[in-house]
Amino acid sequence: MDDIDRMLIGLLQEDxxxxxAALGAAVGLSSGAAHERVRxxxxxxxxRRTTVDVDPVAVGRGVLxxxxxxxxxxxxxxxxxxxxxxxxxxxxxxxxxxxLLIKVRAATTQDLQAVLRRLFDINGVTRTQTIVALxxxxxxxxxxxxxx
Amino acid sequence: MDDIDRMLIGLLQEDxxxxxAALGAAVGLSSGAAHERVRxxxxxxxxRRTTVDVDPVAVGRGVLxxxxxxxxxxxxxxxxxxxxxxxxxxxxxxxxxxxLLIKVRAATTQDLQAVLRRLFDINGVTRTQTIVALxxxxxxxxxxxxxx
DNA sequence: CGTGAAATTAAGCCCCT
DNA sequence: AGGGGCTTAATTTCACG
Numbered sequence: 001m002d003d004i005d006r007m008l009i010g011l012l013q014e015d016x017x018x019x020x021a022a023l024g025a026a027v028g029l030s031s032g033a034a035h036e037r038v039r040x041x042x043x044x045x046x047x048r049r050t051t052v053d054v055d056p057v058a059v060g061r062g063v064l065x066x067x068x069x070x071x072x073x074x075x076x077x078x079x080x081x082x083x084x085x086x087x088x089x090x091x092x093x094x095x096x097x098x099x100l101l102i103k104v105r106a107a108t109t110q111d112l113q114a115v116l117r118r119l120f121d122i123n124g125v126t127r128t129q130t131i132v133a134l135x136x137x138x139x140x141x142x143x144x145x146x147x148x
Numbered sequence: 149m150d151d152i153d154r155m156l157i158g159l160l161q162e163d164x165x166x167x168x169a170a171l172g173a174a175v176g177l178s179s180g181a182a183h184e185r186v187r188x189x190x191x192x193x194x195x196r197r198t199t200v201d202v203d204p205v206a207v208g209r210g211v212l213x214x215x216x217x218x219x220x221x222x223x224x225x226x227x228x229x230x231x232x233x234x235x236x237x238x239x240x241x242x243x244x245x246x247x248l249l250i251k252v253r254a255a256t257t258q259d260l261q262a263v264l265r266r267l268f269d270i271n272g273v274t275r276t277q278t279i280v281a282l283x284x285x286x287x288x289x290x291x292x293x294x295x296x
Numbered sequence: 297c298g299t300g301a302a303a304t305t306a307a308g309c310c311c312c313t
Numbered sequence: 314a315g316g317g318g319c320t321t322a323a324t325t326t327c328a329c330g
Contacts, residue, residue, distance in 0.1 A: 006207070012200040013199050033319055035304075046203055047203075049200070050163065050198065050199070051163075051199060051289060054194065054292070055194055055195075056290050066242075079286070082286075083285070083286060086291035089287070090285075090286065092281040093284075094281055094282060097277075105291075107293070132242065132244065134241045134242060136240050137227045137230060138231060142202050142204050145255070167326080167327060168327080169326095169327075179327085179328085180297095
């Protein structure tokens with residue numbers, strides 16, 4: 001994992017449709033060498049997958065909220081219970097004023113309310129605090145640090 | 149934007165490297181028709197870009213935190229000031245117990261501390277509350293609702 | 297559907313150890 | 314000597330009009 005690998009990752013984050021020839025030219029390598037490096041980055045799991053970035057509003061998920069969830073003991077299947085709610089995009093165990101933090105994208109505020117109700121159906125959940133996003137300044141990929 | 153479009157988006161989210169022939173086969177269309185639909189989805193901005201999903205730990209961003217930022221009046225350049233901090237992955241204006249919510253990925257807790265210091269250098273910032281993620285259950289793309 | 301570009305694999309070279 | 318990484322080149326697949 002050297003600087004060239006990091007550059008390749010950065011370039012792919014910006015546009016994963018470009019050819020290996022273009023990638024190679026950008027980092028001073030041949031098409032074949034660039035291809036091989038990217039293949040290894042995928043193999044090692046540094047690059048998890050190639051995907052598309054979708055506009056949430058265009059697919060009917062215009063309401064963004066973060067919900068802090070308080071609870072007692074989590075059952076082993078808490079993760080699955082959260083995962084089963086499609087509006088939940090992220091779920092983290094946190095240190096701080098609650099037990100879990102989840103990111104929710106809902107169609108409407110009514111849909112958000114439905115998600116909150118489903119949360120209370122999960123065993124152990126006692127309270128939720130919801131933070132609604134009014135405006136998103138930016139959402140961007142993980143920044144790749146440059147240097148040794 | 150019909151169910152086939154939504155299916156195509158879902159398939160591309162899972163794996164954007166597959167061929168249009170494979171995409172077409174999965175939704176019951178010819179390669180050319182699938183290609184044309186995806187082209188239009190890109191054109192309309194439903195698909196914003198094709199990118200790679202990177203393991204944060206592998207690129208030296210193993211510490212995840214959310215920071216709620218309190219402040220007085222935001223200067224017009226608050227967005228730029230936040231954007232200039234590479235560790236910040238998201239920034240939202242929120243309704244709730246603070247003014248802004250930002251998502252931070254740092255190399256170490258010391259790096260996180262450095263980010264917090266930089267936040268206080270932004271004009272108007274009066275207080276921060278940091279929530280550190282101990283474990284991430286999942287982080288996944290926007291779910292595409294099926295049906296009309 | 298054909299044409300041309302790009303992915304992918306293979307073969308050989310160089311450098312560094 | 315050996316191995317990793319590069320270039321070049323050949324083959325096949327796919328994008329795209």
